[in-house]
Amino acid sequence: MRGQKCFIASLMLAGTVACAQGRAAKAPAASDTTAKATATASAQVRTRTLSNGLKVIVWPVPANPSVALYNWFRVGSRNERPGITGLSHFFEHMMFNGAKKYGPGEFDRVMEAHGGSNNAYTSEDVTVYQDWFPRSALETIFDLEADRLGHLAIDPKVVESERGVVYSERRSSVDNNNAGLLMEQVQSTAFVAHPYQIPTIGWPSDIESWKQEDLERYFRTYYAPNNATLIVVGAVTPERIFTLAEQYLAPIPAQPEPEPVRTQEPPQLGERRVTVRKLAQAPLLQMAFHSPSARDARMPALDLLVRVLTEGDSSRLHRRLVEEERVALAVNGYLGAGFDPSLTWVLVDLPPGGDPTRVEALLDAELARVSTEGITDAELRKAKNIVVADFWRRLETNSGRAQALGTFEVFHGDWQALFGAPERYEAVTREQVRQVAAQVFGRNNRTVGVLVPEQASGDAKQEAAR
Numbered sequence: 001m002r003g004q005k006c007f008i009a010s011l012m013l014a015g016t017v018a019c020a021q022g023r024a025a026k027a028p029a030a031s032d033t034t035a036k037a038t039a040t041a042s043a044q045v046r047t048r049t050l051s052n053g054l055k056v057i058v059w060p061v062p063a064n065p066s067v068a069l070y071n072w073f074r075v076g077s078r079n080e081r082p083g084i085t086g087l088s089h090f091f092e093h094m095m096f097n098g099a100k101k102y103g104p105g106e107f108d109r110v111m112e113a114h115g116g117s118n119n120a121y122t123s124e125d126v127t128v129y130q131d132w133f134p135r136s137a138l139e140t141i142f143d144l145e146a147d148r149l150g151h152l153a154i155d156p157k158v159v160e161s162e163r164g165v166v167y168s169e170r171r172s173s174v175d176n177n178n179a180g181l182l183m184e185q186v187q188s189t190a191f192v193a194h195p196y197q198i199p200t201i202g203w204p205s206d207i208e209s210w211k212q213e214d215l216e217r218y219f220r221t222y223y224a225p226n227n228a229t230l231i232v233v234g235a236v237t238p239e240r241i242f243t244l245a246e247q248y249l250a251p252i253p254a255q256p257e258p259e260p261v262r263t264q265e266p267p268q269l270g271e272r273r274v275t276v277r278k279l280a281q282a283p284l285l286q287m288a289f290h291s292p293s294a295r296d297a298r299m300p301a302l303d304l305l306v307r308v309l310t311e312g313d314s315s316r317l318h319r320r321l322v323e324e325e326r327v328a329l330a331v332n333g334y335l336g337a338g339f340d341p342s343l344t345w346v347l348v349d350l351p352p353g354g355d356p357t358r359v360e361a362l363l364d365a366e367l368a369r370v371s372t373e374g375i376t377d378a379e380l381r382k383a384k385n386i387v388v389a390d391f392w393r394r395l396e397t398n399s400g401r402a403q404a405l406g407t408f409e410v411f412h413g414d415w416q417a418l419f420g421a422p423e424r425y426e427a428v429t430r431e432q433v434r435q436v437a438a439q440v441f442g443r444n445n446r447t448v449g450v451l452v453p454e455q456a457s458g459d460a461k462q463e464a465a466r
Contacts, residue, residue, distance in 0.1 A: 039419070041395070041419060042418075042419040044060055045057060045058065045059045045405070045415065045416075046058050046060075046238035047415070048238075048242050048245070050225065050249065050250045051250055052225040052226060052249075052250055052252060052253060052254040053227075053254045054225035054226065054228055054229075054230060054245070054249055054250070054252075055229045055230070055409070056230045056245045057229065057230070057232070057405055057406075058231075058232045058233075058236060058238040059231075059232070059233040059401055059402075059405060060235075060237060060238065061233060061234050061398060061401070062235055063235075064234055064398055065134060065234075066132065066133065066135065066234050066235065066398060067133055067135050067138060067234035067235060067236055067398065068130070068131070068132050068231075068232070068233045068234055068397075068398035069132075069133075069141060069145070069231070069232050069402070070128055070130050070230075070231040070233075070403065070406050071128070071129045071145065071149075071228055071229075071230050071231075072126055072128050072229045072230075072231065072406045072409075072410050073126060073127045073129075073222060073223060073227060073228050074126060074222070074227050074228070074258075074410065075088050075091075075127055075222035076088045076123050076127060076200065077089070077122075077123075077195065077196075077198040077202075078124045078125055078195050078196060078338070078339065079222060079258065080195060080202075081195070083206060083209075084206060084210060084218065085198045085202040085203045085206040086166065086199075086200075086202015086203070086206055086207050087202070087214065087215070087218045088122050088127055088200070088222075089122040089127075089166065089200055089202060090162065090207075090210070090215075091215075091219060091222075092121070092122045092127055093162045094152065094154065094158070094215075094219075095107075095120065095148050095152065096108060096118075096120075096148075097153070097155075097158045098153045098155070098158065099147040099148040099150075099151045099152050100147060100150075100151030100153070101147045101151070102147050102148070104153075104158065107144055110140065110144060111131065111137075111140075111141070111144065114133060114134070114136070114137035114141075115133060115134045115136075116137055116141065117131075117132050117133075118131045118132070122200055123338075124196055124342075125338045126410060128406065129145075131145075132398070132399065138236065138240070138244065139244060142245070143248060145248070146248035146249055146251075146252065149223060149225070149228075149249070149252055150251070152219060154212070154215050154216055154219065156212060159212070159215065163207060163208075163210070166202070166207055167204070167207050167208070169201065170201045170204065170207065173201065174199070174201060178276075178278060178280050178284060179284060179286075179349075181276060181278070181451075182274070182276050182284055182286055182449045183345075183347075183449075185276055185449060186274050186286050186447050186448075186449035187288065187343065189272050189274050189447050189449075190268075190288045190343055190447040191265055192265070193263050193265050194263050194265040194340060195261065195263065196265070196338070196340065196342060196343075220255060221256075221258050222258055224254055224255035225249060225252050225253075225254055226254040226257065227255070227257075227258060229406060229409055229410055230245065231402045231405050231406045231409075233398045233399075233402045234398045261340070265290070265340075265341065268290055268444060268446075270444050271443050271444060271446055272447040272448070273447070273448045273449075273450075274448070274449040274450070275449075275451075275452060276449070276451045277452045277454050278451060278452075278453070279453070279454055279455075280451060280453040280454070281453060282351055282354060282453060283350040283354050283355075283356045283450065283451055283452060283453060284347075284349060284356075284449075284450070284451040285347075285348040285350065285356045285359050285448075285449070285450055286348070286448070286450075287346045287363070287446050287447070287449075288343040288344070288446065288447045288449070289343060289344045289440045289442075289446045290341060290342075290343060290440070290445050290446075291335070291336065291342060291343060291440050292341055292342075293338060293339060293340050293341050293342065294337040294339070294411040294412060295411070295412055295413070296341075298439075299337060300424050300425045300427075300428050301428045301433045301435075301436045302335060302344065303387070303425075304380065304383040304384065304428055305370070305375070305433050305436060306333040306335050307383040307386060307387070308370075308375050308379045308382075308383050308433075309333055309346070309366075309370065310331055310332055310333030311333065311383075311386065314382075315331070316366060316370070316379075317366060318330075318331050320362060321348065321362060321363070325362055327350065327351075327354060327355065327358055327359050328348050328349060328350055328351075329349045329350065330348070331346070331347070332345075332346075332347045333345065333346055333347070334347065337411065339411065346363065346367075352453075356450045360448070367437070367441040368441075370434070370441070371434065371438040371441050372438070373434070374430050374433060374437070375430060375433055375434070376430075377430065380428070380430055384425055384426060384428070388422050388425065388426075391421060404418050405418060
């Protein structure tokens, strides 16, 4: 996000929610009440595709006087190549730096003057622009969005300024961040062919050398209305949104469809390992396993499995590595869910002087056990409870609704699939979880990364102390 780490990789509907230790209360299967609630919500949503290919999805929520507008562009580091890596993330910055009607700084100034705020993020697959504002500002926001989409100013002076901002962001979030640096090395090793190997923020030499023609071509190709999906949620009527979209966005011409990503990652035939030696206080251990794409039918089972293993203090890996063996400070899991098969991560923070070899052996034993024995009924029930609670919690806000609708429309090809998510998770069995564990957690399917701390030399220590 702008001003922070603005490139992310996860767009799963159900996010991380801390859970209490102990057995979860047994919940019934999806009830008639739940089915009616999802049916009611689904019936409220309206869609229209403009003549230029822009799909507009509207979810009216009259009780909330505010509005969330999310514009999803199907462009991320997956669409880049050597020489222009980082451009998707770069344009996330450029989209706030002036256009034909609203000059540099005006987008934020006008929006804030009307009581609104905004942000954006970039992942391997998408770039999403987020606006939150009172409904009284509706037409102004459409005018702002139409100006930057139709007439973005790619001014060379602004380009150079933002190039420096992006490079500084890379230094803070990757080069000078041990976990970020190791993840970048592991991901670029896990993929040998597919562009998911490209870091979303870009490689340093590419950031330094983007050309003006690279920028103009990239924007024209990927920031076309036919490569976007607009989500509007809140105190609006579909008719009003469609009228504004026709007035402000329909005149922006469509462009030829971007070239599809045709490269498929070949099967991994053996474990890969990465060792990073760097000035650090403590070691890190990371494992990345090749896993399915967002649309794969196994994803609900894999999501539940990752939650059982890593979510909360009562998770399996936290109990084993942090509480029982006391060899780790924290264990986290992360499930990539993109257009193409991605990675499932297990990330372990060790204490100073910790032994990565011992931690890896314990981790191997736990992953092997879940692959052969599976999980318990109580663990499965608890994970399902967390998923369904988080599902409804997210749909309480306009932002959560906009994110959810966009996720299912863009990644699953159908926003209506959102409302069947609770039932799909409820249908997952213990055997399905065990099977996906066996399929994903094989040693030949993984890349292991270890950060080994190195002590600073005498000169380096003196420099660091200044």
